[in-house]
Amino acid sequence: MSDSLPAGLNPAQREAVLYLGGPCLVLAGAGSGKTRVITQKIAYLLRECGYMGRNIVALTFTNKAAREMDERVKTLVDRKLAKGLTISTFHALGVRFLREEARHAGLKPQFSILDADDAMGIIQELLATTDKGWLRTVQTTISLWKNALLDPDGAAAAASTKAEIEAARVYRSYAATLAAYQAVDFDDLIRIPALLLEHNEEVRTRWQNRVRYLLVDEYQDTNVCQYRLVQLLTGDRAMFTAVGDDDQAIYAWRGATIENLAKLTTDYPGLKLIKLEQNYRSVQRILAAANKVIEKNPKLFEKKLWSDLGVGEPIVITPMDGEEAEAESIAMRISAARFERQGQWKDYAILYRSNHQARILEQALRNLKIPYTIAGGQSFFDKAEIRDILAYLRLIANDQDDPAFIRAATTPRRGIGQGTLQTLGQYAAERQIPLFEAVFEQGVDALLQPRQLESLRTFAQFIQRMQWRAGRGAPDGSKPASAEPAGVLLDDLLGAIQYERHLYDMFDEKPAQTRWQNVLELTGWLKRKADEDGMTLFELVQHVALVTMLERGEEEEPDAVKLSTLHASKGLEYPHVYMAGVEEGLLPHLGKDDEEGDPARAAESLAIRIEEERRLMYVGITRAQRSLNLSWCRKRRRAREDLVREPSRFIEEMGLGDAKFPEDEATRAMSPKERLGMLKALLNKGG
Template identity: 60%
Template sequence: MKLNPQQLQAVKYLGGPLLVLAGAGSGKTGVITQKIKHLITDVGYAPHHVAAITFTNKAAREMQERVGKMLPKKHTRGLTICTFHSLGMRILREEAPHIGYKKNFSILDGTDSAKILNELLGGTGKEALYKTQHQISLWKNDLKTPEDIIQTASNEWDRQMAAVYAGYQATLEHYQAVDFDDLIRLPALLLQQNSEVRHKWQLRLRYLLVDECQDTNACQYTLMKLLTGAEGMFTAVGDDDQSIYAWRGANMENLRQMQADYPQMKVIKLEQNYRSTARILKVANKVIENNPKLFKKTLWSQFGMGEHIKIVACQHEQHEAEWVVGQIVKQKLVGGDKTRYADFAVLYRGNHQARVFEEALRSARVP
């Protein structure tokens, strides 16, 4: 991978905390993987002192594959590339006795925790259960305890939920179990309260690379901060224009907080896009220009202007699906054997919109 000047600067910079503002399609995964290679082969970091933290298992796998192709086995032995949840679990398994847990504690999925909450709520129906589960998850991601909620509760519902939360947590402890949110919350609290354990993990993970940091919640950001210590030997990669997890407690303010917590932090912007033509970028920049922004950036491309974008008004969703499928069939006819169905994509906002397109494609015999 040939790096552009900004990407190269991001890979080489080791003068302290670094925020890489990576616009869409600007090659951020390449920067992270090249930086891992640089840290291990050029700077001399031992692989087990380097950790790259991603948000999804898919992103972690992709990164592991890329690094595997770039470095020989001996240079990746002990290297950590995993999600926040996996890292949290690793810390918890090792440090469980510090928080009164056995090392073989069990991890509950959403269905398991719903059963416990359902009993505590006395079976009040699906909607109340979902609302409670979501609220407790948000509180945990915000590092709030039941006691915190009771102290600040402004209404009866919050007070009742705080009591359910307390009961739920007591049940988890009794069963020697944790839920997904605890996998990050408990290590964050442990590192906050126990300087010996904190120091041990800071010495172990000496350089941290964090992907999609605009999607971190308070809990993940706290864990990251505790692991990197005052020196802040980390590279955080993110983009305030691509934050999509607010509903799950993600807080874009963490990017602003990062600047306050690390005043010496360097910011490098990746604005060259390798995915789209200039016209698509121009339209995208226009669509998001009124979003509240923490950092100003303008994506550009060297792929030329590209084709015009059509905006089509349809009468209803069936008409829309038929029009889209009609376009695909037409283009396929014009392109002949050179055009494959795999060259087309239909994007929609929510899964509930897929069905109309599926039906229209089926009736037009498009696979």
């Protein structure tokens, strides 16, 4: 039966694909072909083992990874054979689960999903503050509690500091608000299914019968809630394959727990452990450095990466006097190296620990006219002003969209506050109707003050007028003769809600102007789409759902140097990598000491932070395929002060006996051809 497997699998990969004797942990080192193992195993289950597509679920953490897996599987098996196969993120599976089990979860079928901005707005109202730092702290704390399966009572019991006690108080009110809105947030998409599976035998049996085999990617990134979800979906059969790497666990700050890998060995005594140690990405010198660094960490599982791609170039370490010199040196070296190698800009990546390092690197690249993109930058469609306008359009197209109602009703401010919406939400939940519909019911009259009712109904009537003009019929069944052009409606919408004035009231002139230009860019794009394709406003709003396809750039990366934080670089690879700021205090980033805490506990916390920072360094090193350049600064400016820096301990830990240590000047270690490239770069800078 295994003869149909491709010959290209190495022995460890082949063993991982074929093993079906129970729970299996595939310890997959960086660049070891884990996606190939997962997709080949799905194909094997479908082709050789009699599994139906509808009984296989594969989970990962990003839409990009899920798309890649799905596309690979489609090349391996017939579409009919894969019918019903689920390859998705944890959160997408959670949405599907809650849609099907809404009644058992105490939700209406059209429950709303709040994103981080929607949730932050509720928390801001509850705290009655504009302190962004405090708001983020409370939101993060609530998220971590949810990921640890703590409800408001559990959070209150666990809270030990003044900040945690306040966050627990807000958590209780926040949970009540979401329940009244018939809404869930991002964390609830996993938390509620896990709790429902735990406590409802009917639901648990139904899903365990459906999910006959489960595959989970990046298992080291799972949190307590996700671990429990996997347990409950697989049940006593425990037919699953978990793929992960303890050396790449870098997300503790958002609730991921590396202990989940070790927990598998205790919860499943018969667990099969398979190690993928052959790396298909990097030359041996790079892997040797990565192995030396990570061996300093306590090991859950012994693992050593190796490669047959050759020894490779010596790793280059460059000390610099300051961050400006460092950025200029990196930009010049990239320009020279590209000229010498006759390669592409996208072969090069600059990685760094913190976002604040990017600005000066961008400036150096611009000075040399080097194209670049920034990984993990804010999407245009995630900007608050864009989301505000899209909320109006969503509500006009679908007045059952409660999150859109909440956002549009409160932006710009029009006398509709959190208390008004909470009362309306409770009424709508009892009646099992959308918020928009509840506004017009007589039953709500006794619950709200006349002023509150007037604000709500004035807003809702405005939305109805826009719906009529867009071609939608009125509640009495009448319909307009024709829909007005989408461009006209967009202009009238912006004018009616006075959004430009709202921006200038909320922000200083320059940021307000930038935000307004973003809005005009959005509406201009929508108008062009409407004109080109003859779309009504309703059709246009439906089409906006495809906007994320535009953000993927048609699946083709531009020819540009990639700037990225180390966290955002995980899962990616580049022929040539430059790591900036490899110095103590930055990498590792030590955080703030807890001066009020127990010294022993503080020391333990510091040791844990260093271990995670070391894993982050390991991730950065293993992004490089052919060459790796590290730089550090003797001085770095922070808050108008020049701080003396030392090279990162991780450089010494790499054991680089054959490393190249050029002088500060970027030209010292260059070949004649590189020097010519440098001259060309400087000429470009002058032109």
